[in-house]
Amino acid sequence: MLTWMVQNVGTTQTQRKGTIATTGNRPAQGLQAYQQRVSQEKRRLILEVAIGAFLANGYDTTTMDSIGDGAGVSYATLYKHFPGKEILFSEAMDHLFHQLFARWKDHTVPPELETGLREIARAYNELVSDPNMIAAMRLVIAQVQCFPDIGLRLQRAKDLFSDVTDAWLTKRVEEGWLAIGDVQLARAEFIGMLGESLYFPRLMQIDYAIRNDDVERIIGSAVSTFLSRYRSR
Numbered sequence: 001m002l003t004w005m006v007q008n009v010g011t012t013q014t015q016r017k018g019t020i021a022t023t024g025n026r027p028a029q030g031l032q033a034y035q036q037r038v039s040q041e042k043r044r045l046i047l048e049v050a051i052g053a054f055l056a057n058g059y060d061t062t063t064m065d066s067i068g069d070g071a072g073v074s075y076a077t078l079y080k081h082f083p084g085k086e087i088l089f090s091e092a093m094d095h096l097f098h099q100l101f102a103r104w105k106d107h108t109v110p111p112e113l114e115t116g117l118r119e120i121a122r123a124y125n126e127l128v129s130d131p132n133m134i135a136a137m138r139l140v141i142a143q144v145q146c147f148p149d150i151g152l153r154l155q156r157a158k159d160l161f162s163d164v165t166d167a168w169l170t171k172r173v174e175e176g177w178l179a180i181g182d183v184q185l186a187r188a189e190f191i192g193m194l195g196e197s198l199y200f201p202r203l204m205q206i207d208y209a210i211r212n213d214d215v216e217r218i219i220g221s222a223v224s225t226f227l228s229r230y231r232s233r
Contacts, residue, residue, distance in 0.1 A: 043081045046071045050092040055135040059089055059143050086147070093136065093150045097157035100133050105160045109168045113177055113231065114223055120165055121194055121219040127161070128199040137203055162187065179232045186230055193222040 049070040053062045064085050068078040082088035104123055109116045127133055144151045165187050172178040180186045197218045202208045 039081075042071070042073055042077060046073060046078060046081055046088070047092050047095045050088050051096050051132075054089060054092060054139060055096075055132065058139065059085075064088070089143075090147060090149055090153065093140070094153045094157075096132065096136055097154050098160075100127065100130060100136070101157045101160040104164055107164060109164070111171070111175075113172065113227060116168060116172075117190070117223045117226060118219055120168070120190075121222060124161075124191060124194050125198050125215055125219070128195070128202060134202050165191075176232055178230050180230050186226075189229075190222060190226050193225060194218065 046067065050062075050067050053067055053070065062085070064078060064082075065075070067088070068075050071078070082091065104127070107123065109119050140150055140154060162184075166183050169178065169180060169183045169187060173180050173183065198210070198215065201210070
């Protein structure tokens with residue numbers, strides 16, 4: 001009996017120690033999750049500050065020190081996340097591109113031909129009238145020779161818009177409303193008509209302004225031209 005009691009006490013103590021050890025890991029896991037969350041928030045903050053600095057001042061005149069000061073982080077923290085300005089610039093542009101285009105990813109376009117095309121055109125106009133979009137495109141043009149990867153990053157982000165538009169056009173073809181042999185080409189033609197009047201003037205002219213009724217007139221003309229070419233007979 002005494003032997004059993006001693007063994008049982010030892011087993012119970014071992015079980016308790018195991019319970020304590022297991023329970024003791026929980027605060028450590030919670031601390032680790034908190035630290036990861038703080039680290040992610042700091043990284044996001046650094047990217048946002050970097051975007052503002054690069055768009056306002058360009059690549060060459062923006063310094064890592066100014067970004068660190070603007071984000072309120074130590075230089076050690078800054079360089080832990082981004083070892084150099086080149087890496088930070090590429091990541092900041094990628095972050096911005098996806099911010100600009102991601103809002104279109106889950107957008108629902110009405111199925112009616114003219115209404116849907118007008119919705120796509122208005123979404124495009126909203127995108128290219130965003131000051132951050134224009135500033136980003138000017139910056140990309142200035143730096144793409146030195147940073148060819150940002151052109152690829154921009155193209156991947158643009159695919160968020162293109163994929164939704166292509167899917168809508170493909171659906172209308174399947175329903176028999178449109179007769180399009182090459183959906184990607186047709187989409188490029190439609191966006192090209194819009195870009196000539198809604199995008200390039202904004203890109204090339206400082207403080208360019210266009211009235212809403214002129215925007216609607218341009219959109220209406222592009223929609224009519226597109227449907228005259230691709231509407232099923």
